[in-house]
Amino acid sequence: MNFFSVQGISLTIGFILILIGLWGILTQRNLIRIIIGFTIFNNGVNLIIVALAYMKGRTAPIIDQVVTRTDAVDKVADPIPQALVLTAIVIGVGVTAVMLSYTLRMYRAKHSLEINVFTESKW
Amino acid sequence: MILIIVSMVLGVVMIAVSLVALHTRKLQAAILAAGVLSLMTSILFLLLAAPDVALTEAAIGSALTTAIFFYVLNKIKNTHV
Amino acid sequence: MYKKLFVLLLLVVLGWSFFTLLQTHQERQSLNPLSKHYVEKGPDEVGAPNLVTAIVVTYRGFDTLGEVTILFVSAAIVGLFLKTENHRLKYKIRSTSEILHTAQRLLFPVMILFGIYIFMNGHLTPGGGFQGGAVIATAMILALLTNPESPISHRAFNLLESVSGFSYIIIGVLGVLLAGGFLDNHILPLGKFGNLFSAGAIPLIYSFVGLKVGSELSSIILNLNDVQKDDK
Numbered sequence: 001m002n003f004f005s006v007q008g009i010s011l012t013i014g015f016i017l018i019l020i021g022l023w024g025i026l027t028q029r030n031l032i033r034i035i036i037g038f039t040i041f042n043n044g045v046n047l048i049i050v051a052l053a054y055m056k057g058r059t060a061p062i063i064d065q066v067v068t069r070t071d072a073v074d075k076v077a078d079p080i081p082q083a084l085v086l087t088a089i090v091i092g093v094g095v096t097a098v099m100l101s102y103t104l105r106m107y108r109a110k111h112s113l114e115i116n117v118f119t120e121s122k123w
Numbered sequence: 124m125i126l127i128i129v130s131m132v133l134g135v136v137m138i139a140v141s142l143v144a145l146h147t148r149k150l151q152a153a154i155l156a157a158g159v160l161s162l163m164t165s166i167l168f169l170l171l172a173a174p175d176v177a178l179t180e181a182a183i184g185s186a187l188t189t190a191i192f193f194y195v196l197n198k199i200k201n202t203h204v
Numbered sequence: 205m206y207k208k209l210f211v212l213l214l215l216v217v218l219g220w221s222f223f224t225l226l227q228t229h230q231e232r233q234s235l236n237p238l239s240k241h242y243v244e245k246g247p248d249e250v251g252a253p254n255l256v257t258a259i260v261v262t263y264r265g266f267d268t269l270g271e272v273t274i275l276f277v278s279a280a281i282v283g284l285f286l287k288t289e290n291h292r293l294k295y296k297i298r299s300t301s302e303i304l305h306t307a308q309r310l311l312f313p314v315m316i317l318f319g320i321y322i323f324m325n326g327h328l329t330p331g332g333g334f335q336g337g338a339v340i341a342t343a344m345i346l347a348l349l350t351n352p353e354s355p356i357s358h359r360a361f362n363l364l365e366s367v368s369g370f371s372y373i374i375i376g377v378l379g380v381l382l383a384g385g386f387l388d389n390h391i392l393p394l395g396k397f398g399n400l401f402s403a404g405a406i407p408l409i410y411s412f413v414g415l416k417v418g419s420e421l422s423s424i425i426l427n428l429n430d431v432q433k434d435d436k
Binding site: 174175177178182183186187190194197198201 | 338339
């Protein structure tokens with residue numbers, strides 16, 4: 001694994017962002033910061049999937065005058081993980097909107113944003 | 124060579140911004156830092172030969188998520204009025 | 205204190221397993237067989253220059269259907285949780301500045317036009333339905349920021365969203381009746397490679413997806429704006 005290529009650096013950054021996002025979800029006490037941690041986690045995962053689709057010296061998967069139909073197989077990066085990440089980003093924003101509306105109702109019930117106040121589902 | 128240098132600089136800035144997003148006192152600064160992180164991720168997607176994904180991340184992650192966070196924060200701050 | 209130590213230990217173990225994964229990873233030199241088939245035969249079978257659009261709309265059309273369903277469910281949940289009766293404002297909102305009003309009047313039609321351009325040309329240049337819908341929702345945010353009491357009704361957006369979703373399903377069923385399978389794009393002729401009205405039914409499908417996503421995200425923003433007026 002060559003750590004001095006664009007793919008190696010992007011994979012490392014993605015894994016570090018996953019660790020920072022997990023740390024934010026598990027240790028922060030403010031509800032909004034937990035949701036921000038989830039957003040950072042999502043960014044890291046998407047970055048890893050797109051970085052796995054890159055090959056050295058290749059370009060975007062669009063066919064025009066520079067990348068013609070006959071030699072597209074040698075010049076084009078992998079298009080399948082990019083289609084997966086397109087879906088994943090939109091689903092991430094939907095889940096964030098649902099979490100934020102839950103936060104509003106929870107605040108209306110107990111008038112506090114700390115997570116230690118909500119103890120009804122503790123054993 | 125220059126791609127490697129640019130991606131390393133972007134990487135260091137992204138990790139610093141994400142640590143700022145979880146550690147400042149004010150919530151507005153944390154939300155803005157998450158928006159900046161989304162924008163830097165979009166630039167890194169462009170360096171990784173994925174223009175569709177970069178456009179989606181810049182439009183959705185950077186603009187819409189920040190706006191939704193600020194609407195909810197405003198409602199929470201104004202509830203006791 | 206013990207909780208933080210436990211979390212740190214968990215993260216160190218996870219980080220070490222990621223590092224061993226990274227060390228044995230080899231970068232590929234050529235495309236794998238499925239991607240090779242999509243890149244070689246894609247422009248002939250589907251007729252779209254943008255390969256990511258060809259995969260999202262035709263080859264993996266069921267995943268797009270699932271994603272549209274998930275967005276619909278999340279917009280419905282936000283509308284359910286933030287339901288308010290229409291109270292009058294209890295306190296006076298400071299009116300917005302002159303710069304914002306003038307800029308909104310200039311930028312709002314241009315942004316809607318740009319969003320429509322992005323999803324109509326989704327099969328030729330980078331873009332597509334989801335990006336165009338997000339730009340339309342951002343234009344709606346600008347309109348609502350300058351005029352918080354604006355009389356944009358919920359019914360128009362709900363109607364647009366339902367009609368677009370229904371048309372998307374109708375095109376899919378037409379694909380079963382007239383061509384190869386669900387959401388096949390051979391129901392319209394393929395045309396010349398690289399024109400605006402080429403690639404069969406892909407511009408039509410992506411336009412409906414773009415309108416649906418734009419109206420869904422706009423209705424989430426409208427609900428969030430209406431709940432500010434509530435006095436609880």
